[in-house]
Amino acid sequence: MSEGGTVGKALAVLDQVAGFGRPVRFGDLQAQSDLPKATLYRLVQTLVQQSMLAYDPDSQTYSLGVRLVRLAHAAWQQSSLAPIARPSLDDLSARIGETVHLAQLDNAQVLYVDKRNAAQPVQMFSGAGKVGPAYCTGVGKAMLAFLDPVQLEAALAQQSYHRFTDTTLTSADALRGELATIRAEGHAFDREEHEPGIICIAVPILAESGRMLGAMSVTGPTTRMTLDDLTKLAPQLKDTAAFIAREAQTWRFPETQKRTGS
Template sequence: MGADQGDGTVGKALDVLDMVAGAGRPVRFTELLEQSAYPKATLYRLLQTLTHQGMLAYDPDRQTYSLGVRLVRLAHAAWATSSLAPIARPYLDELSGETGETIHLAQMDNGQVLYVDKRNALKPVEMFAQAGKVGPAYCTGVGKAMLAFLPDEAVERVIQRQSFHSFTAQTLDSPEKLWAELRAIRSRGYAFDREEHEPGIICCAAPILTKAGRVIGALSVTSTTARTTIAALGAVSGRIRETAAKIAAEAESWRFPEQG
């Protein structure tokens, strides 16, 4: 871990914020020091600055750091102005009501999948994907749906950032396997997750594209092998793509206009 040299203090501070956020709970200085690439004095100075600026909160009784109120406020503003979630909300509600299954909305974030909204199934199932979580692009339906419609050079850059860890026996564990899958997705217009990230979890996903073909997100209907099949999810692919197109049309006219 560590900021690029050109990023200076700001990059280092963002690294520290990432560490605190990644802990998922209040974290002590010693824990951060163990995973930090920065010297003890540098890390302490960065933590002090972030705390003074309200980006982190310090609990003197427990001696722990957690994300601060100012950061939460900035995150909410980003969600409202840069996320597809506010635009997509009524369309997600409609698709959720029709299918009774889990609906995910995602965007690409630095080569990974950022889940920005979710609707639970009528009978919810515990799964990795939750709003605010970041997941791998190469083995999720929404990730592959977005990757397939990026320019080839952009796909190559994203592929270089993938771990190709085998989460299950179905995971596409090499660039060659992923490329073959992406070509198939481009041909049919939608993607599947065939238990590639989590055992028993399957989905059908479609990209959210502007009129010019720019990828701005993806949408999926997710279920379990105990409840349905890939073929059954494929049967609603048209409805998923229709919903994705509606979200794209509204997003393009409101917050994501094409630049001339």
């Protein structure tokens, strides 16, 4: 087994444990794994030794280890838009009184990196740290629309196109057509495509070069808002996204900013 292969398999095990959302027995892991039992056991034991997994001898279960908490916190600070965007998200959510999400792409899926709740919170799937589909969420489509052609085709090939609701787009061709509209209008909608009764408007967060950094959205229930209501929020959302992009550029590339500004 190559070193690169070992690392990849170990990460797959971590993803598998995380996917259960609860402490899991080795038998459960084995039932879902293509790895030989001895290989899987060796990987699990190594991850436990490195504190990437924790083992509870009483329940004989494995869960994500505390070392991952430290690494996740460092990644949140260093690699996500969340620390930069948080004041802007707070301000926007307070002004409009609705839920605001911040997201980035992770292996062609949506990774929610922050969320600001509305004055009247509504139960929904999204939450900081959760991963969701890109093809049927507002933030996902907003990000897909502004990928370069090669990245886009790779991302489209990784979508499941599962039908969550009657309005879910279930093919790459249908999605391509909507992405063209999103590029022209500068914003995307979730028309109850992922969850019934939940709609949103989303915009990309773009660097000056046009590179896609992430996306943000305003989300709410159909019981108190319509797509027309959300459309009226597009200017505020786009202004906030542009501000976050400028802040991200200054934070991530300070030396470049200093040279170009001198």
